[in-house]
Amino acid sequence: PQESEVPIVSVRANVMQYEDSKRKWVPVGSAQQQGLSKVQIYRHTGINTFRVVGRKIDNHEVVINSSISKTLHYQQATTTFHQWRDQRQVYGLNFANKDDADSFALAMKSTLDSS
Numbered sequence: 224p225q226e227s228e229v230p231i232v233s234v235r236a237n238v239m240q241y242e243d244s245k246r247k248w249v250p251v252g253s254a255q256q257q258g259l260s261k262v263q264i265y266r267h268t269g270i271n272t273f274r275v276v277g278r279k280i281d282n283h284e285v286v287i288n289s290s291i292s293k294t295l296h297y298q299q300a301t302t303t304f305h306q307w308r309d310q311r312q313v314y315g316l317n318f319a320n321k322d323d324a325d326s327f328a329l330a331m332k333s334t335l336d337s338s
């Protein structure tokens with residue numbers, strides 16, 4: 224069967240990473256203006272795996288490409304700022320609005336339930 228990746232959610236957020244050394248969140252990507260990215264969760268139809276992919280709206284730069292493992296801890300720190308960590312780093316999503324935050328969290332939850 225045709226194996227492909229399909230997006231299960233698409234939202235807008237400012238993608239951030241926590242810099243342990245500086246103990247602060249830094250936006251990911253080169254162009255600093257506005258900083259909004261299109262963030263999607265892709266499902267690989269063949270092997271049922273998931274990953275978060277984010278691209279800057281202005282220059283399509285990939286700012287996040289992280290596999291979702293079933294042991295991932297997803298924290299909704301505020302209504303519009305959610306975060307999680309993997310072996311290497313901590314990611315933060317500063318959503319453009321509450322609706323985007325809610326739909327992303329719902330998709331992430333269904334991903335974790337189905338992993």
Ligand SMILES: CC(=O)N[C@@H](Cc1ccccc1Cl)C(=O)N1CCC[C@]12C=C[C@@H]1CC[C@@H](C(=O)N3CC[C@@H]4C=C[C@H]5CC[C@H](C(=O)O)N5C(=O)[C@H]43)N1C2=O
Nearest residue numbers: 241247248296297298300301304306307308313314315317
């Ligand atoms: C044990 C652990 O890793 N805990 C994590 C959160 C977490 C819990 C459970 C599962 C996964 C995660 Cl990432 C944690 O507390 N972290 C991860 C790195 C940064 C932080 C550790 C300490 C600081 C204290 C304040 C909080 C934080 O960073 N916040 C809270 C929500 C707030 C919202 C937005 C971002 C945007 C910029 C602003 C700021 O840093 O000025 N900011 C914050 O200050 C965010 N912090 C964190 O989120």
